[in-house]
Amino acid sequence: MAYVGLGQTSASILGTAAWLILIFVLHPAAYGRLSWLFSVAMLSSSVFTFGLGVVMATSYPEERNEALPGTVVALVWLFAIAGGGVTAGLLALVAETPPDEAFFTGALVFSLSVFSIHFHVLLGRKRYEAYMWGWIGARASALLLPLLLYRALGSVPPMLLGLSASYLLFGITSLGELRHGFNLQSLRGKVAFSAKAWLSGLCGVSLNYLDKILIGLFFPLQVLAVYQFSYRVFLLLTVLPNTLFFYLLPEKSSGNESRSAERVGVGLSFVLAAAAYILAPWIASRVFPGYREGIDTIRLMGLAVVPMTVAKVKSSDLLSKRRADCVLAANLFAAGAGVFGVLFVFVNDFGLRGLASAMTLVQVALVCVLFAFPRFLRGEPRSGRGAALAGLALFSLVAAAFFRTAMPIVRIEEEGAVVQGTLFAMDTVVNVRIRMDDEVKGRALLRESFREIERIERLMSAEDEGAEIYALNANAGSWTPLSPETISLLKRAKEYGELTLGAFDVTVKPLVDFWMEEVKRRGRAPEREELSRFLELVHHRDLEIDERNGRARLLKKGMGVTLGGIAKGYAIDRVCGFLLERGVEGGLVEIGGEMRVFGSKTWRIGIADPRAEGKMIGVIPLRDAAVATSGDYRRYHLLGSERIHHIIDPRTGATAKGIISATVVTKDSLSADALSTAVFVLGIEQGLALLERIGAAGVFVDSERRVSVSSEWSARFWRIPDE
Ligand code: AMP
Ligand code: MG
Numbered sequence: 001m002a003y004v005g006l007g008q009t010s011a012s013i014l015g016t017a018a019w020l021i022l023i024f025v026l027h028p029a030a031y032g033r034l035s036w037l038f039s040v041a042m043l044s045s046s047v048f049t050f051g052l053g054v055v056m057a058t059s060y061p062e063e064r065n066e067a068l069p070g071t072v073v074a075l076v077w078l079f080a081i082a083g084g085g086v087t088a089g090l091l092a093l094v095a096e097t098p099p100d101e102a103f104f105t106g107a108l109v110f111s112l113s114v115f116s117i118h119f120h121v122l123l124g125r126k127r128y129e130a131y132m133w134g135w136i137g138a139r140a141s142a143l144l145l146p147l148l149l150y151r152a153l154g155s156v157p158p159m160l161l162g163l164s165a166s167y168l169l170f171g172i173t174s175l176g177e178l179r180h181g182f183n184l185q186s187l188r189g190k191v192a193f194s195a196k197a198w199l200s201g202l203c204g205v206s207l208n209y210l211d212k213i214l215i216g217l218f219f220p221l222q223v224l225a226v227y228q229f230s231y232r233v234f235l236l237l238t239v240l241p242n243t244l245f246f247y248l249l250p251e252k253s254s255g256n257e258s259r260s261a262e263r264v265g266v267g268l269s270f271v272l273a274a275a276a277y278i279l280a281p282w283i284a285s286r287v288f289p290g291y292r293e294g295i296d297t298i299r300l301m302g303l304a305v306v307p308m309t310v311a312k313v314k315s316s317d318l319l320s321k322r323r324a325d326c327v328l329a330a331n332l333f334a335a336g337a338g339v340f341g342v343l344f345v346f347v348n349d350f351g352l353r354g355l356a357s358a359m360t361l362v363q364v365a366l367v368c369v370l371f372a373f374p375r376f377l378r379g380e381p382r383s384g385r386g387a388a389l390a391g392l393a394l395f396s397l398v399a400a401a402f403f404r405t406a407m408p409i410v411r412i413e414e415e416g417a418v419v420q421g422t423l424f425a426m427d428t429v430v431n432v433r434i435r436m437d438d439e440v441k442g443r444a445l446l447r448e449s450f451r452e453i454e455r456i457e458r459l460m461s462a463e464d465e466g467a468e469i470y471a472l473n474a475n476a477g478s479w480t481p482l483s484p485e486t487i488s489l490l491k492r493a494k495e496y497g498e499l500t501l502g503a504f505d506v507t508v509k510p511l512v513d514f515w516m517e518e519v520k521r522r523g524r525a526p527e528r529e530e531l532s533r534f535l536e537l538v539h540h541r542d543l544e545i546d547e548r549n550g551r552a553r554l555l556k557k558g559m560g561v562t563l564g565g566i567a568k569g570y571a572i573d574r575v576c577g578f579l580l581e582r583g584v585e586g587g588l589v590e591i592g593g594e595m596r597v598f599g600s601k602t603w604r605i606g607i608a609d610p611r612a613e614g615k616m617i618g619v620i621p622l623r624d625a626a627v628a629t630s631g632d633y634r635r636y637h638l639l640g641s642e643r644i645h646h647i648i649d650p651r652t653g654a655t656a657k658g659i660i661s662a663t664v665v666t667k668d669s670l671s672a673d674a675l676s677t678a679v680f681v682l683g684i685e686q687g688l689a690l691l692e693r694i695g696a697a698g699v700f701v702d703s704e705r706r707v708s709v710s711s712e713w714s715a716r717f718w719r720i721p722d723e
Contacts, residue, residue: 004123005246007132009239014139018146019232023288025147030156032221035228037097037105037160039209039216040087045112046205048083051198052076053120055190058197060124069121070180071187077175080113104160111164115171134170141166154521196328203331207338211359214342222424223352230297230356233283237272237305240265245312252320262313269309276302293352293424300356303397307363314370326373334366352424421446426457426568428592434579435586435599445582449575453591456571459486460563462509469561473509476554479546487547493566496674497540500690504678505650509560510537515644515655520637531653538650564646569628569673572596576669589669593634594676596626596669610661610701617707618699620665628672630680631661649681656681661701664691665713671696684708 022031052072060068088106091097097105115138122131146162187194212231215224244265251258277299284294318326341358345351419442420433432449436442461467472480482490493506511534519526542555554561563570568591575589576596586599597603602623606616610633620627632655636645649656662680666672675696679687684700688710691698697713 003128003132005243007128007135008246009243010132011135011139012235012239012242014136014143016232016235018139018143019228020288021143021147023229023291025150026156028225028291029221032216032223032225032228033101034156034159035212036216036221036224037091037101038108038163039212040091041105041108041112041160042209043202043205043213044083044087044109045080045116046201048079048086048109049076049113049116049198049201050079051194051196051201053117054197054201055187055194056117057120057123058193059190061126065186066180067183067186069124069177071182071184073117073121073174073177074182076113076117080110080117083113084108084110098157100157101160104157104164108160108164108167111166111168111171114174115167118171118174121174121177138167138170141169151523154517196324200324200328200331203328203335206335207331207362210335211338211342211355214339215355218342218346219355222427223355226291226293226297226352226424227355229288229291230284230294230301231359233276233294233298234301234304237276237302238308240268240272241305241309241312244309245316248313248316249319252316265313266306266309269306272305273302276305293429296353297356300353300360304360304363307360307367311363311367311370314367318370318374323374326370330366330369330373333369334362337365338362419443419446421450423450423453425450425453426571426591428568430592431588431590431595432575433588434584435601436584445579445584449578449589452575452578453571456567456574459483460489460567460570462560462562462564469563472552472554473560476559477557479551479553481551484550487545487550487552489563489566489570490543490545490552490561491547492570492670493563493674494540494543494545496566496671496678499694500675500678500682502540502650503681503686504565504674505538505540506561506563506566507538507540507543507554507559508648508650509562510534510558511648511650511653512562512564512646513560515648516635516637516646519644525642535650535653538653565630565677566670566674568592568594569626569669569671572626572669572673594626594628594669594673596672597622598624600624607663607699608661611705617661617701620663620699620713622665625665625667626669626672627663627665628669628676629661629663630676632656633660647677647680651681658683658702659687659700660703660705662687663699664696665698666696 019035022034026034052075056069056072059065084106086106087109088102091105092099092102115134119131119134122128122134142163145166146159149158149162150156152158212224212228215227244261247261248258251261280295280298280302284291284298288294315327315330318324338358341362342355345354345358350357417435417437418433419436419439420431421443423430423432430450430453432446434442434445436445458464459467460469462469462473464470468480468482468486472482490506493504496504497506511531514526514534537556537559542559543552543561544555545552572589572591572594573596576587576598579587579589580598584599586597586601588595588597588603593608595605600623602621604619605622605627607618607620607629608631609615609617610631630647632643632645632647634646636643638644643655645655647656648654659680662676664672664676664679666675675691676698679690679698679700682690684702687698687700688708691710692712697710699710699713700708702708
């Protein structure tokens with residue numbers, strides 16, 4: 001049994017490590033996608049193994065019928081092939097998954113099934129040590145192989161292939177069982193049991209994966225990414241309940257009560273939940289920057305380790321008393337509650353924190369039912385008050401946390417007469433605060449502001465297939481009809497192209513993609529000729545706008561527009577305009593570090609240190625104005641020691657060098673946004689001259705970390721001295 005426990009524990013640690021490492025490698029959307037496909041494969045494979053593994057593991061030790069392993073292995077291989085095919089087909093036809101992703105996911109279903117029957121055979125034959133090494137091997141390979149393939153080929157589908165190969169490699173030896181022959185008679189009288197085992201297995205798998213499948217269907221992939229990340233952190237905590245379970249089950253089965261182990265286990269679970277709560281900010285912003293959204297999610301999910309531990313203790317109790325039915329029923333109930341929870345969160349716009357709370361509440365529900373069910377079945381009226389109270393207490397704990405942090409997608413905190421909310425949009429964090437005495441009205445305004453930002457994102461995204469800019473790029477070479485709003489923003493962008501002598505260029509997308517994706521994948525710097533090929537595709541002049549007919553076109557195929565350098569500013573201006581129209585007297589709108597404030601208050605705005613996260617280089621006062629910072633530290637990857645980042649010098653085709661952070665202050669956000677990107681490209685001298693010419697102010701940090709401030713500003717910029 002120790003081998004089994006050890007195998008399981010190492011497997012879950014290795015699995016968790018793999019998912020956490022992937023965070024450093026993949027874009028959140030790709031990460032979300034991969035977790036979705038993986039979850040689909042896990043669920044599908046457990047559908048298509050029909051509980052045969054458990055039949056093998058439980059019946060074989062009693063009967064020693066050699067025909068049994070051969071038969072189940074043969075059947076599972078057949079089902080696995082069918083299951084892989086069906087899954088791939090459904091994904092491609094119904095879920096509109098690209099063919100390669102669908103195919104590789106089908107392959108993964110096959111391999112997971114093969115691996116599953118293999119380790120059940122090992123269990124049945126009591127080859128526990130082989131079982132342990134099988135799991136460790138498969139998971140270690142599933143950690144390394146996908147990463148290697150990703151490095152070599154640079155896209156996500158091969159990672160699925162890596163996973164698939166790993167499980168197949170460690171499951172393929174099950175084929176050896178076939179030499180014992182195939183005999184359906186050996187399954188006689190086991191069909192009912194197999195069905196039960198199948199269902200209960202499905203419940204278990206659903207508890208772990210169905211939530212992710214549903215979230216992937218209903219929420220943006222980035223939400224799934226943060227959820228998956230937090231869930232993996234949570235899984236580290238579940239080593240405790242799982243180990244406890246594997247210890248208690250045999251102990252209890254042989255009649256030992258093990259009360260003190262239970263108490264210590266449950267006590268420890270509280271310690272773990274508290275530790276997760278305290279460490280969450282550090283984990284989510286220091287260790288995994290970019291997943292700050294995960295702070296609350298980790299905290300809420302961390303609480304689940306308490307009910308989960310109690311549930312494991314109770315399950316081991318029931319199982320040792322041969323009450324598997326109760327455990328099955330309780331799990332069924334919890335899986336149902338989970339589906340309901342995700343839908344409920346979706347319908348009510350409760351967002352990520354709502355999802356995390358739902359997951360934790362499902363564990364609470366599981367505990368309650370585990371305690372209530374056996375008594376209910378036995379018709380015992382008396383006992384159970386203590387258990388019910390404990391369940392209720394746990395429930396209230398999560399509910400309290402839920403209502404504290406899990407207010408709608410818009411998280412709103414009141415501070416005096418200020419209403420504030422946060423949202424994840426435009427690939428970053430949006431923050432709106434307004435002065436407002438009427439709380440209800442304030443919330444409604446925030447919600448409307450967020451809706452506006454999401455609307456603009458849907459319109460102006462270059463990645464989202466429904467967006468106008470996406471259509472413009474996809475149609476490069478011919479005309480695309482566009483809304484007046486998009487046309488006018490494109491016109492403004494072109495004006496900044498003229499004003500900055502080409503330093504700002506909306507058609508820079510092919511170069512951004514090349515540096516951020518292709519060069520990252522290759523891991524080496526491109527040749528000059530290659531860049532000049534791209535340079536031919538980049539010029540704002542070649543974006544033609546026909547305002548009268550409401551259309552625009554990119555002159556050459558292969559060209560592409562990105563509004564990344566200007567859309568945030570535009571959205572901020574729109575929201576400020578809307579709030580002012582509604583009579584809001586003062587407030588602040590911030591999207592990913594760019595912000596605009598309005599009203600009579602003077603705000604003190606910190607400028608981030610581009611090389612020390614969380615630190616500031618200085619503070620500026622801001623009143624009725626906007627500020628934007630462009631930096632090489634927001635999106636980048638390293639090529640040797642060189643930092644390749646997302647701001648391109650359209651004149652050279654390379655990532656802009658010289659400045660590492662450029663902050664611009666102007667009246668409105670759109671110009672601050674466009675200018676900060678432009679002066680980042682222009683460099684300090686030309687940048688300062690440009691700002692001076694148009695009456696704007698700026699603060700720059702160069703690659704030697706020297707700070708320059710435009711002259712008008714030097715008196716008002718308060719520099720934080722270096723330590
Ligand atoms: P920001 O953070 O406002 O400086 O904007 C950076 C984004 O603007 C990048 O992610 C690109 O999408 C886009 N971009 C990069 N270089 C340029 C450029 N030279 N002109 C206009 N947009 C650019
Ligand atoms: Mg900008």
